[in-house]
Amino acid sequence: MHIATYLVCELGGRKIEEPLAVKGRKKLWEKLAKDLTARESKWEGWDTQRRLPLSDQEVGFVFEELHRSKSSFPPHETLSRPTLIRWNLGEPLTVANCVVMSPEDARKHEDAFRNGQSAEEFWGSQVTRAVQRRRQEAEQWMDAIY
Numbered sequence: 001m002h003i004a005t006y007l008v009c010e011l012g013g014r015k016i017e018e019p020l021a022v023k024g025r026k027k028l029w030e031k032l033a034k035d036l037t038a039r040e041s042k043w044e045g046w047d048t049q050r051r052l053p054l055s056d057q058e059v060g061f062v063f064e065e066l067h068r069s070k071s072s073f074p075p076h077e078t079l080s081r082p083t084l085i086r087w088n089l090g091e092p093l094t095v096a097n098c099v100v101m102s103p104e105d106a107r108k109h110e111d112a113f114r115n116g117q118s119a120e121e122f123w124g125s126q127v128t129r130a131v132q133r134r135r136q137e138a139e140q141w142m143d144a145i146y
Helices: 002-012 025-044 056-066 103-114 119-123 125-145
Strands: 083-086 098-101
Touching: 025 056, 025 083, 056 083, 056 098, 056 125, 083 103, 098 103, 103 119, 119 125
Parallel strands: none
Antiparallel strands: 083 098
16 A cells, blocks of 8 residues: 555655655554553453454554554644554444554543543544544455455
8 A cells, every 4th residue: 555655656746745664663563562452451451461352464554554653633643652542442442443542642531431421522523523434444444355
């Protein structure tokens, strides 16, 4: 996908503003998966040895392709320390129910859920619409793949 984007932009004479560094991406995915495992273990009361229902490749897909290596929330900033978390903490962890946010926002997200607020109530309609679009996109991708 990235190569195709690069070629189309090159042929169209359009410069890519922020090219992604390819080196070390697998390590980033592994770190995101490790952080997500720790968060899920704490949230669900898992043993830390339990495996995520997402593979490292699916974590990479969620981060790189689905959320374009940026925050899931408008204005979709590039985060220095991204983390993955379930959007709806009452639903199981899936590719479609996983969003990218900063660690600080993730803590706020969990606290709001603990206090009885839904993600939609806490973040508002603009953020909810952006996340819903990405969830639909994820479901379309997963339907096409499987």
